Amino acid sequence: MDLLISFLGTTGYAHLSIGNVLMIVVGISFISLAIIKHYEPLLLLPIGFGVVVGNIPSIASMPLGVYDQGSVLWYLYFGVKNGIFPPLIFLGIGAMTDFSTMLSNPKLILLGAAAQFGIFLTLMGALAMPFFNINEAAAIGIIGGADGPTSIFLASKLAPHLLGAIAIAAYSYMALVPVIQPPIMRLLTTRKERLIRMKPSRVVSKRERVIFPIAGFLIIALLVPGALSLLGMLFFGNLLKESGVTERLAETGRTALIDIVTILLGFSVGASTQAVRMVEMNGVMINKGFLTVESMLIFGLGALSFAVATASGVLCAKFMNLFLKDKINPLIGAAGVSAVPDSARVVQIVGQEEDPDNFLLMHAMAPNVAGVIGSAVAAGILWSILVK
Amino acid sequence: MKLLNYLLTGIDNIQNGNGFVISAIGMLIVFLALALISVFIALLPRALKLASIIIPDEASRVASEDEQVVAAISTAMHYHKYVQSSEKV
Numbered sequence: 001m002d003l004l005i006s007f008l009g010t011t012g013y014a015h016l017s018i019g020n021v022l023m024i025v026v027g028i029s030f031i032s033l034a035i036i037k038h039y040e041p042l043l044l045l046p047i048g049f050g051v052v053v054g055n056i057p058s059i060a061s062m063p064l065g066v067y068d069q070g071s072v073l074w075y076l077y078f079g080v081k082n083g084i085f086p087p088l089i090f091l092g093i094g095a096m097t098d099f100s101t102m103l104s105n106p107k108l109i110l111l112g113a114a115a116q117f118g119i120f121l122t123l124m125g126a127l128a129m130p131f132f133n134i135n136e137a138a139a140i141g142i143i144g145g146a147d148g149p150t151s152i153f154l155a156s157k158l159a160p161h162l163l164g165a166i167a168i169a170a171y172s173y174m175a176l177v178p179v180i181q182p183p184i185m186r187l188l189t190t191r192k193e194r195l196i197r198m199k200p201s202r203v204v205s206k207r208e209r210v211i212f213p214i215a216g217f218l219i220i221a222l223l224v225p226g227a228l229s230l231l232g233m234l235f236f237g238n239l240l241k242e243s244g245v246t247e248r249l250a251e252t253g254r255t256a257l258i259d260i261v262t263i264l265l266g267f268s269v270g271a272s273t274q275a276v277r278m279v280e281m282n283g284v285m286i287n288k289g290f291l292t293v294e295s296m297l298i299f300g301l302g303a304l305s306f307a308v309a310t311a312s313g314v315l316c317a318k319f320m321n322l323f324l325k326d327k328i329n330p331l332i333g334a335a336g337v338s339a340v341p342d343s344a345r346v347v348q349i350v351g352q353e354e355d356p357d358n359f360l361l362m363h364a365m366a367p368n369v370a371g372v373i374g375s376a377v378a379a380g381i382l383w384s385i386l387v388k
Numbered sequence: 389m390k391l392l393n394y395l396l397t398g399i400d401n402i403q404n405g406n407g408f409v410i411s412a413i414g415m416l417i418v419f420l421a422l423a424l425i426s427v428f429i430a431l432l433p434r435a436l437k438l439a440s441i442i443i444p445d446e447a448s449r450v451a452s453e454d455e456q457v458v459a460a461i462s463t464a465m466h467y468h469k470y471v472q473s474s475e476k477v
Binding site for chain 2: 102103106107109110112113116117119120121123124127128129130133134137138205207208211212215216219220223224370373374377378381382385386
């Protein structure tokens, strides 16, 4: 009988807190959004289930959770904590990205740069609050890059204790691109601007496509070495694709490798969001779990960051139109946030609401992939400046 | 008044954390990096045009080799069909 009572005392039911229940509901909501609404299912489903797994109370003497050294989840989380998974995801992204649209219209790259304004404005917004130091503010700001792997990479380097909240916020907002962006795009553009048709892209030669990943990497890595691991892998993956002689490797990068890493990353990030996690710091027990005021602020700042990034891209396109003979449809500025290809798709949808025969998708892909490079550069800069 | 104090404290916090400087430098370098790439991409087709005078384009060479292969296959098929039709006769 004593054994039974002792066993019952170790069950999750006995230790389940309201916080755990709340987080399990959040996890199930993510899973539901993925299955019912198809919002980023490849990310939200593993994260959602990870959240559920991470909020089952574990026994103190048994290493089970991501923070318990030696547990299975601890080993899986190792790739997140040490920034190993994000570059591997970038390799896969590189192997599946076609830079042709960007190469055919290089001025659109500037839209990808403008959208990174959201990162730095949010950095200042977070720093203005009494809750965050500069490293934490930088890690929060990068959410505006709309790039999950980059956010995780920078958070793991600058503010590992906020990693869970930042990753969840980044991926949530990436999934909510079709909800967040359209109102901002409509608000900042006139109907006449939304009706602008852009010239078809020129054909890009194979030579250009092969040279670009090598030259592009050299230009950026020499300027911002902090972006080396992310952009090195991105351009390497792209070279595997474009070289035409390593099709097997490119195929592995864009299918099996990226899928495996996405599963491990999504699941372990989700599992890191324990509702309450008391950690002793300077003799005082502090809650470093997910349900804190800081996490809520991170979500708020993340939304602000995303909105500013979208607006910056659109406004930059409008500004460029003051000087250009061949006008840019300012809607494609919104694709400067690097949620590939969701934000480009949103541009296409919003553009076609005004003119069903206007095809903006390919044009929007240019700032979209430039945004991936831009956010990785921003992360590299922040890491370089703030690393101790 | 409270809001103004809050705002001033916020600005102080940003200043103490070097937020303004970091943001300005960050944005400048992001623009510089992508502008450099943009200029490089804009110049690339012209550079390749010049380079193709010295080194002929691999694509065109491959195409001419392909044409030879296609010609050889066509001849072989034509010969094969010719032999078959001759045998039937």
